[in-house]
Amino acid sequence: MRQQRAIAGGKKRAPIRVRASVQPTFVRFVFEMPDGVGVSSALNDQKLTLSFTAGLTFDLADAKLAAPSNIASINQKLEGDTSAVEVALIGDVDVHSFREDKNYIVDVAFQQAEKPSALMSPASDASHAPATAARWQPPRRQPLRPQ
Numbered sequence: 001m002r003q004q005r006a007i008a009g010g011k012k013r014a015p016i017r018v019r020a021s022v023q024p025t026f027v028r029f030v031f032e033m034p035d036g037v038g039v040s041s042a043l044n045d046q047k048l049t050l051s052f053t054a055g056l057t058f059d060l061a062d063a064k065l066a067a068p069s070n071i072a073s074i075n076q077k078l079e080g081d082t083s084a085v086e087v088a089l090i091g092d093v094d095v096h097s098f099r100e101d102k103n104y105i106v107d108v109a110f111q112q113a114e115k116p117s118a119l120m121s122p123a124s125d126a127s128h129a130p131a132t133a134a135r136w137q138p139p140r141r142q143p144l145r146p147q
Helices: 002-012 061-066
Strands: 016-022 026-032 039-044 047-052 071-079 082-089 095-100 103-109
Touching (some): 026 061, 047 095, 082 103
Antiparallel strands (some): 016 026, 026 103, 039 047, 047 082, 071 082, 095 103
16 A cells, blocks of 8 residues: 555655756756755666656656766666666766755766867967956057058
């Protein structure tokens, strides 16, 4: 009876939205956990598996949109009174996961885009100039010279 109630309770719950935010060197996925639900993580064979002690469904739309190029896929499985989220990884990926208050957080590092070429001097790159130097200034007028 308890298992049937747990399964029915899991089906009645609205999907839990997984929030995602892109940082300069990693993407953070935040799973908001209901009270009394435990989670464990396992990283092996290019796959991160998050196992939840309740039959939860997740809204993974934000996570899939924000996923870096070293994540092949993000999927979920619902098995009776437990659930799992599987993240397929590509290559050697640095993954950190931890619990903070009611959230379970997963950070997945990624490689930044290549830096501008070394031939380009910092002075010629306006993106590195201080904000005060980027202000518009009127062009200087040159005196007219006879030809």
